[in-house]
Amino acid sequence: MHIPDGFLSNSINLATLGLSGITLAWSLKKAKQEITDREIPLIGVTAAFIFAAQMINFPVAGGTSGHFLGAALAAILLGPWVSFIIMSLVLVLQCLGFADGGLTALGSNVLNMGLIGGVGVYYLFRLFQKLLPKTTRGFLTASALASWCSVFLASLACAVELALSGTSPAKIVIPAMAGFHALIGIGEALITTSILSAVLAARADLIRSWRGPQPLKNVA
Numbered sequence: 580m581h582i583p584d585g586f587l588s589n590s591i592n593l594a595t596l597g598l599s600g601i602t603l604a605w606s607l608k609k610a611k612q613e614i615t616d617r618e619i620p621l622i623g624v625t626a627a628f629i630f631a632a633q634m635i636n637f638p639v640a641g642g643t644s645g646h647f648l649g650a651a652l653a654a655i656l657l658g659p660w661v662s663f664i665i666m667s668l669v670l671v672l673q674c675l676g677f678a679d680g681g682l683t684a685l686g687s688n689v690l691n692m693g694l695i696g697g698v699g700v701y702y703l704f705r706l707f708q709k710l711l712p713k714t715t716r717g718f719l720t721a722s723a724l725a726s727w728c729s730v731f732l733a734s735l736a737c738a739v740e741l742a743l744s745g746t747s748p749a750k751i752v753i754p755a756m757a758g759f760h761a762l763i764g765i766g767e768a769l770i771t772t773s774i775l776s777a778v779l780a781a782r783a784d785l786i787r788s789w790r791g792p793q794p795l796k797n798v799a
Contacts, residue, residue, distance in 0.1 A: 583684065596686025654701035655701070704788070727767060734760035
């Protein structure tokens, strides 16, 4: 899903860079207020895991690729704003260190995978939580649905950007990206729920979206 250089128009790149930059500034402000000392190691581990997992790419039509995203996992674990910071850092390191995603398209990649795939989908996750039982199974189901949406919606945003830039016709790139990433999203959901299930069993207090004045019931 990393968009290379030369695939997007300058106007798309500039618009997404500006929006991503504003979101990053807001995220840093919010994270400074919210992060606790015990969450700092978890932030590092989460960022390292997502960085490594994203390096495994699945080819997708139109010169793009699909992979484990991790934005929903980070948002559910640590909140949407920390998730955006993590995704921004991961994408910058991949771009500069491994040429995975173009420098000119960095704002678009951060917007797709960090803002839409992480921040936006976090609020879908909260909606799913409200609709599902307040149990472990309900929490994991909401996480699975959000993870799938994260990949699918980020891929749709990528496809729309490619179409608006004239790189590929919308009737080709949108179905191709949506179809492949609908399948990749299933894997994303399985990985995300497996990790969250393990953390719930070992240290449920580390999951920000699990904690609260009325913790969820740890039942099936």
